[in-house]
Amino acid sequence: xxxxxxxxxxxxxxxxxxxxxxxxxxxxxxxxxxxxxTSAADALESIHHEDFDVVLTDVKMPGTSGLxxxxxxxxxxxxxxxxxxxxxxxxxTAVTAIRSGAYDxxxxxxxxxxxxxxxxxxxxxxxxxxxxxxxKGSTDESHSFGEMIGKSPAMVKLYDQLHRVAQSDAAVLIxxxxxxxxxxxxRSIHTHSRRANKPFVAVNCAAxxxxxxxxxxxxxVKGAFTDARGERRGLFLEADGGTxxxxxxxxMPMSMQVKLLRALEERTIRPVGSDKETKFDxxxxxxxxxxxxxxxxxxxxxxxxxxxxxxxxxxxxxxxSRGTDTLRIAEHFLKQFATAENKSVDGMADGVAxxxxxxxxxxxxxxxxxxxxRAVALTRYDKITIEDLPEKISNFQSGTIFIGGLDPxxxxxxxxxxxxxxxxxxxxxxxxxxxxxxxxxLDRKTIYRKxxxxxx
Numbered sequence: 001x002x003x004x005x006x007x008x009x010x011x012x013x014x015x016x017x018x019x020x021x022x023x024x025x026x027x028x029x030x031x032x033x034x035x036x037x038t039s040a041a042d043a044l045e046s047i048h049h050e051d052f053d054v055v056l057t058d059v060k061m062p063g064t065s066g067l068x069x070x071x072x073x074x075x076x077x078x079x080x081x082x083x084x085x086x087x088x089x090x091x092x093t094a095v096t097a098i099r100s101g102a103y104d105x106x107x108x109x110x111x112x113x114x115x116x117x118x119x120x121x122x123x124x125x126x127x128x129x130x131x132x133x134x135x136k137g138s139t140d141e142s143h144s145f146g147e148m149i150g151k152s153p154a155m156v157k158l159y160d161q162l163h164r165v166a167q168s169d170a171a172v173l174i175x176x177x178x179x180x181x182x183x184x185x186x187r188s189i190h191t192h193s194r195r196a197n198k199p200f201v202a203v204n205c206a207a208x209x210x211x212x213x214x215x216x217x218x219x220x221v222k223g224a225f226t227d228a229r230g231e232r233r234g235l236f237l238e239a240d241g242g243t244x245x246x247x248x249x250x251x252m253p254m255s256m257q258v259k260l261l262r263a264l265e266e267r268t269i270r271p272v273g274s275d276k277e278t279k280f281d282x283x284x285x286x287x288x289x290x291x292x293x294x295x296x297x298x299x300x301x302x303x304x305x306x307x308x309x310x311x312x313x314x315x316x317x318x319x320x321s322r323g324t325d326t327l328r329i330a331e332h333f334l335k336q337f338a339t340a341e342n343k344s345v346d347g348m349a350d351g352v353a354x355x356x357x358x359x360x361x362x363x364x365x366x367x368x369x370x371x372x373x374r375a376v377a378l379t380r381y382d383k384i385t386i387e388d389l390p391e392k393i394s395n396f397q398s399g400t401i402f403i404g405g406l407d408p409x410x411x412x413x414x415x416x417x418x419x420x421x422x423x424x425x426x427x428x429x430x431x432x433x434x435x436x437x438x439x440x441x442l443d444r445k446t447i448y449r450k451x452x453x454x455x456x
Contacts, residue, residue, distance in 0.1 A: 008123045009050070012036035013043045013057035013069065014085075023056070026112045032119065040064035044072065045267075048169060048281070052080060054103075054122045056115075059086035059093065067100045074101030076194065081122040085110060146188025148181065149332055150325035154317035161314060166192035171264075171309050173249075174287040176316030177432075179366030182287035183247060185316060190243040195283060198242030201235050206251035213256055218263070220272035236269045236280045243283045249309065250290025250301065261305045284309065293434045294444060315435075319361040319368060320428075326356050329365060333372035334384065345376055349383040356389075359396045422450060 010032055012020050020036035027034045035050075037043050040061060047055070055073060057066040064072075070082045081103035086093055094105045103122050106115060145159040165172055166189050174182045183202060190200040208216055219234025235244060246252075252260070263269050264284065268277040286309045295301035319326055330348075338345040348356075361367055375388040386394050422440065426447075429435040433444050440447065 008032055008053040008119075010034040010119060011043060011046060011052040011055045013040065013055065013061070013066065014038065015058065015061045019058075023110070023112075023115070027116075027119075030116055032116075040066070040069040040072075043069060047073070047077060047080070051168070053126055054119055055080055055082045056119070057082060057084055059084055059097070067096060067102075070097065070100040070102050079126065081126055083118055083122055085115075146191055147184060148188065149329050150322055151328070152317075152322040152325045154322055155325060158314070158316065162189060163192070165189060165312055165314065167194075168312070169194075169283050170311040171283075172285045172312045172314060173292070173310040174285065174314045174316065175292070176287075176289060177318050177362075177364055178289045179364030180316040180318060181365050182289075182316060183245065185314065186243070186245045186285045186287060189285065190283075193243070193283070195242045199239045200243050200245070201239035202245040202247055203235055204247045206248035210253045210256050213252070214259060215272050217260070218269040218271050221274045232271075234269060234271060236263070236282055237278065239282045240280055241282075243285060246284065246286045246309075248288060249286040250288040250292055250295060254300075254302065257302045257305050261302065261308060264305075264308050291432045291434045297444065319364045320359075324357070326361070326368065327353055329368055330356055330372055333369050334376060337373045337376040341376055343376060343379075344382050345379060345384065347383045349381070349385045351386050352384050352389065355386060355393055355396065359393045419450070422447065 010027060012023050012034055014020050014023075014036070015038050017036075017038060020038070024034045024036055035046065035052075037046055038061075040057075041064065043055065043057070046052075055069075057069055059066040066084055066086070070084060073080060073082055078101075082101065083104045083106060084097040084100075084102045085106045085108055086097075087108040097105045103125065104118050106118055145162045148155070148159075162185070172189065174185055176182055186202070187200055190196060203213075203216060205213060215232065215234070217235050219232045219237060221231055246260075263280075266277075267281075268279050270277055292301050292306055292310075296303045296306050319329075334345060334348070356368075363370070371390060371393065372384075374390070375384045379385065379388045422436070425436045425439050426433070429439070433447055437444050437447055
């Protein structure tokens, strides 16, 4: 659905605050949302953090001019139309503005009715352009994203989210069990974003000590600590202009969380051993298999950092909830490893698919990949057989919740049924209390209290 023109967001850029306030007041009366700033640098910062439908900028400004701002926006945000306003309404200025990528041109003193018409036209242009882009992509991309495989309802919903998320610069927190493909999702977001031609850098926060992690992220100067024989830029600067993935975010020490929060809020980093601040332009993605909401509630993760990194939350579905996607992914790995091993294996024998679908896959896609690699290596036939699967899969029995038979002596109380079902849901969600609470329709405190009663 199109955004009504009356609710569109306008960024006003002029080095004269009085002019900004005058335009803002008039636009507000016309039902338009607007913000203003007095320099091109502040405008670029605002656009980095917020979504605007149109930018209205003066030409003559100290430092970066309105025309230079227009050129920069044309390169970094070609989807946002720019209207240039100036008191120097000559044909040459108009031509220069259009060549710089401006959508339109308006002269001072500004006629507010004419400005409103120009803004409406620019906003409508943006909406039509976005509609065309979405229609072009809808046929080919509605059931895929990057290298991800699957057509289950859970994945179709995820693809839709990813197509929209990739076009934004907002911080994304990717959650999901171990092995669900969080780094693959992160790389796909980067590949489909405006930053695709810039670096993608990933770091595992659980693999490094706090000191090493700080140096890895922010860099260090020579002599900052033992073995710091040279200067290091750090990953925030290595990824400048691109995307930085902080994997295993739930393992980051509290003291390091404070330093990261400061860097994200101020968009600057300070190398270890240095007293100088350096600006960075990086989209930060974070990933974790931990339940950060519970960690916040228990004081193990900073609440302010949680909201900073979780502007958009993406929850990856476990493999056991994706139905026949399991077979699609298994076939993909089978072909991949058969080619690598130079073996003529082209499918699965009777019974294998049933075993793969009934298994609970606690290790998710990573475990399935391992199983298919093993099966291709071991099989003596042109198809994978049940004997080629690990025993835990070939002999797997799906779990059930037994509540008693028809004998009244075997029947159990409602309290006992509730206890067993809570335990079952917690096991299915790998003890993720936030996810379990959502499934059960209870809050975390209630689950915690019932578990305590059970222990007592």
